[in-house]
Amino acid sequence: xxxxxxxxxxxxxxxxxxxxxxxxxxxxxxxxxxxxxxxxxxxxxxxxxxxxxxxxxxxxxxxxxxxxxxxxxxxxxxxxxxxxxxxxxxxxxxxxxxxxxxxxxxxxxxxxxxxxxxxxxxxxxxxxxxxxxxxxxxxxxxxxxxxxxxxxxxxxxxxxxxxxxxxxxxxxxxxxxxxxxxxxxxxxxxxxxxxxxxxxxxxxxxxxxxxxxxxxxxxxxxxxxxxxxxxxxxxxxxxxxxxxxxxxxxxxxxxxxxxxxxxxxxxxxxxxxxxxxxxxxxxxxxxxxxxxxxxxxxxxxxxxxxxxxxxxxxxxxxxxxxxxxxxxxxxxxxxxxxxxxxxxxxxxxxxxxxxxxxxxxxxxxxxxxxxxxxxxxxxxxxxxxxxxxxxxxxxxxxxx
Numbered sequence: 001x002x003x004x005x006x007x008x009x010x011x012x013x014x015x016x017x018x019x020x021x022x023x024x025x026x027x028x029x030x031x032x033x034x035x036x037x038x039x040x041x042x043x044x045x046x047x048x049x050x051x052x053x054x055x056x057x058x059x060x061x062x063x064x065x066x067x068x069x070x071x072x073x074x075x076x077x078x079x080x081x082x083x084x085x086x087x088x089x090x091x092x093x094x095x096x097x098x099x100x101x102x103x104x105x106x107x108x109x110x111x112x113x114x115x116x117x118x119x120x121x122x123x124x125x126x127x128x129x130x131x132x133x134x135x136x137x138x139x140x141x142x143x144x145x146x147x148x149x150x151x152x153x154x155x156x157x158x159x160x161x162x163x164x165x166x167x168x169x170x171x172x173x174x175x176x177x178x179x180x181x182x183x184x185x186x187x188x189x190x191x192x193x194x195x196x197x198x199x200x201x202x203x204x205x206x207x208x209x210x211x212x213x214x215x216x217x218x219x220x221x222x223x224x225x226x227x228x229x230x231x232x233x234x235x236x237x238x239x240x241x242x243x244x245x246x247x248x249x250x251x252x253x254x255x256x257x258x259x260x261x262x263x264x265x266x267x268x269x270x271x272x273x274x275x276x277x278x279x280x281x282x283x284x285x286x287x288x289x290x291x292x293x294x295x296x297x298x299x300x301x302x303x304x305x306x307x308x309x310x311x312x313x314x315x316x317x318x319x320x321x322x323x324x325x326x327x328x329x330x331x332x333x334x335x336x337x338x339x340x341x342x343x344x345x346x347x348x349x350x351x352x353x354x355x356x357x358x359x360x361x362x363x364x365x366x367x368x369x370x371x372x373x374x375x376x377x378x379x380x381x382x383x384x385x386x387x388x389x390x391x392x393x394x395x396x397x398x399x400x
Contacts, residue, residue, distance in 0.1 A: 285323035
């Protein structure tokens with residue numbers, strides 16, 4: 001509008017229009033002199049006075065387009081209309097924009113830079129805070145991996161009181177656990193060693209009574225047999241307790257194990273448990289032995305305990321014993337109370353044996369240490385009879 005006012009002033013002063021030297025700004029006092037492109041692109045009849053109208057024509061070759069502007073102004077003193085047209089190449093706008101970007105763009109760029117700087121600063125502060133908070137925990141974790149209870153009095157000092165309390169509680173907990181393990185190991189060693197002397201005396205006495213069998217009545221001879229069986233069982237138990245009390249295996253005999261022979265001997269030794277019961281023992285076995293050397297004593301302890309449990313706690317029905325080249329499985333009916341020797345009650349109590357069995361927990365420990373697989377569960381057979389199933393696989397890896 002400024003250029004139009006200047007053109008009006010010049011026209012009033014000289015009576016002539018200021019000549020135009022470029023297409024960027026042209027002024028006419030005759031409508032017919034307006035270039036054709038402006039007449040085609042604009043609807044002049046709809047124009048309002050002193051209003052500037054714009055049209056954009058795109059380039060046909062995907063280059064820069066053209067901007068066209070038009071307006072008219074009425075000179076009341078001369079009663080003449082002045083027609084103003086202007087044309088700009090789009091490339092001019094890009095050059096001007098690059099040379100002098102709008103203030104809003106500059107402010108937006110500055111705002112983005114400021115926001116980015118603030119976010120980066122917040123991120124760095126959070127990382128520093130996380131590092132500051134987690135560093136003591138990481139130090140505690142690293143320290144706990146090399147914890148030496150012999151140097152517990154010189155415990156490492158941590159910066160934060162809460163972490164120091166965790167370290168103290170950790171030391172106390174580990175000390176308590178170690179003391180409990182030491183008490184257990186001491187009890188097992190002491191009990192097993194202290195039992196050896198009376199067992200040896202009982203064994204020697206039973207041998208002497210066996211030599212005098214001719215002078216002893218039949219009832220006494222049966223009592224001597226029971227003593228001999230109990231002595232063998234207790235000797236196996238002592239060996240097992242000694243083995244359990246050490247971190248490394250005892251020097252037990254390793255040899256090829258004939259499970260079928262062990263099962264038959266065990267059944268003969270414990271036949272008295274089923275003499276007064278309505279039990280039917282069904283033994284299914286092949287003639288193969290284990291394919292590689294095994295600790296004979298430990299295998300005998302486990303088989304003896306499983307068979308004795310089945311015979312002792314099954315009041316009636318069939319006791320199925322299946323022997324294969326890699327293990328043994330036993331299935332027996334539950335007694336009238338609904339439990340057997342390897343039930344959950346015994347698991348909680350550590351296996352309460354009337355005789356000298358080592359119980360579920362010790363069986364599990366033996367199998368775990370020897371890397372054998374031991375499973376036991378209650379189930380119903382096709383006739384809806386509650387039965388208990390236990391199995392030891394000496395060759396399979398235990399499931400995790």
